[in-house]
Amino acid sequence: MKRVEVRLSITAVAPLLDLIKAVADELHVHLAVPLALGDADTELAAVWGEDLLESQRNDCDRLFSLFDAEFFSEGVVAFDRDNAEPVLRACAALRLRFRSTRLVDVPDDTLEALESSSTMGDLDPEAQKAFACFLFLDELQKIILKYLDPMAVDEDE
Amino acid sequence: MSVEVEKKSTWRVVFLNDAVTRMSYAVMVLRKLFGFDEETATKHMLEAHEQGRSVVWVGVRENAEAYVFSLQQWHLSATFEPDEES
Numbered sequence: 001m002k003r004v005e006v007r008l009s010i011t012a013v014a015p016l017l018d019l020i021k022a023v024a025d026e027l028h029v030h031l032a033v034p035l036a037l038g039d040a041d042t043e044l045a046a047v048w049g050e051d052l053l054e055s056q057r058n059d060c061d062r063l064f065s066l067f068d069a070e071f072f073s074e075g076v077v078a079f080d081r082d083n084a085e086p087v088l089r090a091c092a093a094l095r096l097r098f099r100s101t102r103l104v105d106v107p108d109d110t111l112e113a114l115e116s117s118s119t120m121g122d123l124d125p126e127a128q129k130a131f132a133c134f135l136f137l138d139e140l141q142k143i144i145l146k147y148l149d150p151m152a153v154d155e156d157e
Numbered sequence: 158m159s160v161e162v163e164k165k166s167t168w169r170v171v172f173l174n175d176a177v178t179r180m181s182y183a184v185m186v187l188r189k190l191f192g193f194d195e196e197t198a199t200k201h202m203l204e205a206h207e208q209g210r211s212v213v214w215v216g217v218r219e220n221a222e223a224y225v226f227s228l229q230q231w232h233l234s235a236t237f238e239p240d241e242e243s
Contacts, residue, residue: 033229036173036236048226055230092178092232099177108176138179145181 003080004147010075016133017067023097023133024060024090032056032093056093063090079144088144091137098137102130166239168221170214173234174205186231187213190224215240 031052035045066077066087079087103111106127114121118135120128172187180202187198191213204211213235214224221237228235 031229032232033175033234035229036234037225038236044222048229051226052229088182089231092182096175096177096232141179141182145179145185149181149185 003078004143005076005078006143008071008075008077010072013067013075013136014072016129016136017064019102019129020094020133020137021064023094023102024064026101027056027060027093027097028053030097032096056090059086059090059093062086063094079147084144084148088141088148091141091144095134095137095141098130098134103127103134106131165217167215168218168237169212169240170221170224170228171236171238172201172205172211172213172228173236174209175234178233180206183233186228186233190227190231 031049035048035052037045037048062083063086065083070076070078099111106114106123110121111131114123114131115135115138120131123131183202183205184195184198187193187201188195191198193201201211201213214221218237225235225237
């Protein structure tokens with residue numbers, strides 16, 4: 001995969017980064033997807049939990065390294081073969097965490113309708129900001145998936 | 158001389174649905190981890206989406222564990238269970 005530069009709106013994205021960072025900090029100690037190994041595997045779950053948390057932390061660090069001086073001066077973020085997959089995983093983890101915390105009170109069908117229309121509906125201001133983060137992380141995923149496999153994203157639409 | 162043949166039990170890797178993860182992401186991960194073609198990965202993704210779960214691999218426990226760990230690293234929910242048919 002060649003290096004891909006994407007220009008983002010600084011005024012739209014920068015205000016979201018503090019909340020995304022706060023949620024990323026929660027992922028230092030909470031798995032985005034709880035382990036589903038059952039009671040018989042508590043020892044395995046404990047060992048895996050630490051490794052998976054470390055992986056989450058590293059992926060989120062790679063995501064935040066996109067928002068460097070170049071982003072804040074030019075609005076540009078760059079993907080390449082080294083950071084594409086970690087950033088993709090970080091976006092997935094963050095979206096799951098947003099859904100299970102900041103957007104937990106929004107019913108599935110409401111969230112789906114809002115995603116389709118990219119509007120805020122009747123969400124309260126806090127949920128609106130969380131939803132904007134949720135959408136932004138989805139857009140980042142779409143950009144990366146499109147470059148990994150140009151046919152892939154069209155199938156979601 | 159007697160030869161004892163140990164029959165190793167087999168285990169299933171079960172991919173579980175979630176309502177958040179983008180479908181194209183799940184398909185990409187299934188292709189990457191299991192070497193599925195697009196059609197097979199999509200079939201498993203849709204089965205999980207519609208029925209809540211899809212058995213994506215069957216084999217020895219050690220490998221099943223490794224697959225479930227990898228799926229979790231990609232934030233796809235999964236578990237492993239004994240294959241009752243083995």
